[in-house]
Amino acid sequence: MEPTFPDLKVMVIDDSKTIRRTTETLLAKAGCEVITAIDGFDAxxxxxxxxxxxxxxxxxxxxxxxxxxxxxxxxxSEFKKTPVIMLSSKDGLFDKAKGRIVGADQYLTKPFSKGELLEAIAAHAEKQSA
Structure with missing residues (x-):
């Protein structure tokens, strides 16, 4: 059985409509409330x-x-504890290191699977409720 995350608000920031739509559909099926943004300013x-x-x-x-x-x-200060998961089509060490430097909590490489997406959420949802 797949994990579900009722009452969890998840934001997806991506300039690709396809990625936003796909991710939103997967997350909505898992019970999440999904907010999308097309870029950093929008977010x-x-x-x-x-x-x-x-x-x-x-x-x-x-x-x-x-x-x-x-x-x-x-x-x-209000949002620094909010987990941020970077999404990238590049799987380079430099990108992952740079992500850590700016405070990213995790890094997923595109295309990611439904399982990877839900696992990332599960890992951070548990930390928040702990």
């Missing part, structure tokens, strides 16, 4: 309004990339 205004429990952010985005977005989230 920052929505984070304050919706207060997500977990944030997935794509690295390669126009205007404000994933590293900058993650750094801004983590530098805000």
């Amino acid at each position: 920052l205004s929505k984070i304050a309004d919706h207060r997500p429990d977990i944030i997935f952010v794509d690295i390669m985005m126009p205007r404000l990339d994933g590293y900058q977005t993650c750094a801004l989230i983590k530098n805000n």
Whole structure:
């Protein structure tokens, strides 16, 4: 049986409509409330309004990339404990290290599976309730 996460608010920040839609569908089926944003600027205004429990952010985005977005989230005292999971089509050590430097809690490489997505949420949802 797959895990479900009722009452969990998850934000997905990605400039790809396909990734946003696919991720939103998978997460909604797992019982999550999903908030999507098309880039870092869009996300920052929505984070304050919706207060997500977990944030997935794509690295390669126009205007404000994933590293900058993650750094801004983590530098805000209200949201610094919110888990941020970086999404990238690159699986390089440099990218993962840079993600850690800006405060990312985890790194998923695209294309990720439904299982990987739900495992990432499970790991961070448990930490938050602990």
